[in-house]
Amino acid sequence: MQAVEFAGHGGTEVVEYGEVPDPEVGRGEVLVDVKAGALNHLDVWTRRGMPQLDLDMPHVPGSDAAGVVTETGADVTRFEAGDRVAVSAGVFCGDCEFCRDGDYPLCASFHVLGEHVPGVHSEYAAVPEDNLVAVPEGVAWETAAAAPLVFQTAWRMLHTRADVEAGEKVLVLGASGGVGHAAVQIAAHAGAEVYATASSPEKLRYAEEIGADHAIDYTETDFADEIRARTGKRGVDVVVDHVGEATWSDSLRSLAKGGRLVTCGATSGGRPETHVQRLFWNQLSVLGSTMATPGEADDALSLVWDGTFDVRIRDVLPMSETARAHERLENREGFGKVVVIPDSERQW
Incomplete structure (x- = not known):
């Protein structure tokens, strides 16, 4: 499959789009056919290396994406093939004192897809079941991808x-x-x-x-x-x-x-x-404040899905032009989110 990746930290010149191995789906994971991804300033900082950020290279970035479930791991119970889903990027252990109290963003091992571990700006992504939310029919892929994190x-x-x-x-x-x-x-x-x-x-x-x-x-x-x-x-x-x-x-x-x-x-x-x-x-x-609990995410996204909140999108680019998407963020061009679409999803 094709994916965005960088092999080292630096400017936009390190961002590439090319062939990478297909993801393997773990027991608690879901394989998502990505229809759209969205950028955040987090992607810029991850590319630059942030203070003390140590990643396995090459790294696939991206914390926001939406698409269709194509395969589920043996332990998955909430989703099945054909479901429409979006990524909620915060990963929590579920066992520490904060997780037991339900305040997951305070988790002792809290990390973020695309920041600390491989992300979802790719044609396919294997995502933990707990990091997916259902997307109703009629919600545009661009909206579903751009809404969750922010x-x-x-x-x-x-x-x-x-x-x-x-x-x-x-x-x-x-x-x-x-x-x-x-x-x-x-x-x-x-x-x-x-x-x-x-x-x-x-x-x-x-x-x-x-x-x-x-x-x-x-x-x-x-x-x-x-x-x-x-x-x-x-x-x-x-x-x-x-x-x-x-x-x-x-x-x-x-x-x-x-x-x-x-x-x-x-x-x-x-x-x-x-x-x-x-x-x-x-x-x-x-x-x-960092990210949100699953309940908080559901409360916010329900008002996106029903149209109460408007997800403004400043630009939609092919995923192969993710470097230009980074420039749009760094230069503060436009209003709202920048969305990237896998090149195979559209005739550009």
Whole structure:
């Protein structure tokens, strides 16, 4: 079969698309005929090597995909050939204290398909049964592939970690990205007043279309100053920050007293400066969040499948052009997710 892979870390030049061995299906695994995959900034960091990331090479990336079940292992009970499925990439041991308590993202051996182990950007993928969710008929493959990681991540950030309530003010940074555009919709659905940042009039317009009440161009103004001005110096109750170093100080400055900053990533760097006095004087909370439990993923994706949430897709490319898809993410081009389709699935 054909798959995306890289034999070493580096720039987009290391990304290749070619023949690799067909996957072998384990007892608890399902073989998926991949119809579409989707990229996340996680794929960029994995390609670059992340701090202390040690992979077996060559590595097949990709944490998001959707397709049709073609074969099941002997111990599989939830799926059968012909089922439509999407990948939920977080892998948990099921036995540690956190898994026993049902808080799987805190698992002692938590890892992610495509990040720590081989991923799913290939024509076929052998995936553990527990890492698949059913996709209803009528949901486009592009939507099914693009939704799982970002919508479950944003759902856990806002509902489980930040415990957002109707009427609260929520600031979402980077609303044009995958997690950002999911967070805008989830916050709006929860009844929050949503502030969103983006870098162009077009992206700001899209953010408003999907639920933002206020849109701020962070290239034209300091977003923390703008938040203080628009809220009468009060600030917002929750900031969703997946940017990290470049925005951290202003994210804290945007919070009202007693506010919560929730983060799931650090695309601009992971060592920001923190003014501790602001934390204790304003009694702020900083909350980390990663992926979601299966139940949280089901809650979020049910609202994707029924059309409540809109999965915006900025581009659809052949899988052989995954390097160009990486460039689209790195250059912050467009609004929403980038999808890649196996070359054999379509006449390009």
